[in-house]
Amino acid sequence: MNVLHNFRMAYVVLCHKNPEQINLLLESLTDEHVEFFLHVDRKSGIEAQILHREDIHFVKQPVDVQWGHYGQIECILKCFELIKEHGHFDYIHIISGQDLPLVSNRTIVDFFKENRGKEFVKHLQLPNEAEMWGCMYRVSVYYPRFLVSRAKAVSEIRNRYINLVMSVPMLKRSLKHLPDALYKGSNWMSVTGECMEYILEYIRSNPGYVRLFKNSFCGDEIFFHSIILNSSFKHKVVNEIKRYTDWETGPEFPRTLRAEDYERIRQKGTGCFWGRKFDLDVDREIVQDILQLA
Incomplete structure (x- = not known):
């Protein structure tokens, strides 16, 4: 019982805009079991406007994240290193500053307590x-x-x-530094602290792996998955991530969710814990409605 009482979860939050919305996200996910580790895009200039508390930690030397570039991998690795400085966490959830919870914190914590040891990584080979x-x-x-x-x-x-x-x-490039089996998927995942520590150890031991991804294209969708699914953690992987994203409706892909999406989220998002993406500048009403769900 004491082990479960000390259950700890870390949220990696990757953000670059809308500090007001980020603060709403942080407040909605605040819980005695939770700490936050934020990477605020270096060029955004918004860190000072984000909540500063003992349970909220910021990457001290953030990177300038550009779509498709290695920075999308590096910002996550920097958060992992920061998490490691703050002790052991049972789960690490990677989310964006444009996510919102769809259920209560109690529901999220209880689920991951009950499924402790499983890695939630959406993937295909x-x-x-x-x-x-x-x-x-x-x-x-x-x-x-x-x-x-x-x-x-x-x-x-x-x-x-x-x-x-x-x-x-x-x-074509030599792939000798990559494992024989490669996997791809969403980098929004939930992994155990042990899995996170394995990833950090792997990249320290395999600099050639990291080097290749520095000139890849959207490599963040392959980098983490190929490490995890070529390790002993593969047998603990569940091919789902408990997140709702609309890749079908458009006009953006993924869609920026609006008030008219509320019922669709309620129906298709059953069993999901977080949804993305939301934007206060596009639709404030849906943000307020979703926050009431949790």
Whole structure:
């Protein structure tokens, strides 16, 4: 009983905008079992406007996170290192500053107590036939920084570059520092403290693995999964993450949820603990409605 009484969870919160919304998120998830570890994008300038309390910790040297770049991996690793400085946690939940809880803290804590030892990591094995080049282009191609951008013109050039490199074996990168089996999935996951510590030890022991991902494309969706699913933790992995995200409706992917999505969230989000993404600047009403659920 004493072990469960000391049950501790850490939230990794990756954020870059809307300090008011981040504070609402922190307040809604505050619990005696919980501490928060925030990476605030270096270029955002919002850290001073975010709540500062003993249970809220900030990465001291945050990175400038750019879509698709290694910074999306590095910011999580920095949070992991910060967590380790504050003792052992039973679970680490990676969320964004645009997440909100869909259930009470008691529901979340009780679930992870009851499922202690399981790793909640949504994944599939590569190559994935449903994707271009089986999705292997993300690591098999060396990407100069200028090619990793959401700009339409850059995307068109990047796709031509990918097709050229992937069509000529001698142009592809050596994957000798990667495990034989690669996995891909959402980096919003819930893992045990032991799994987090294994990831940190793995990257210390395998610098070539990290080096390859520094010039990958959206490698954050492969980096953590391929470490976990090539370890002894694989047998404890549950292929779900208890998160609600709308990848179907648009116009954004994932969709920024609005008031008209409330009933859909209630129906399709059954069994989910967190939802994303929400934006006070887009729809304040849905944020208020969702906070009442928890």
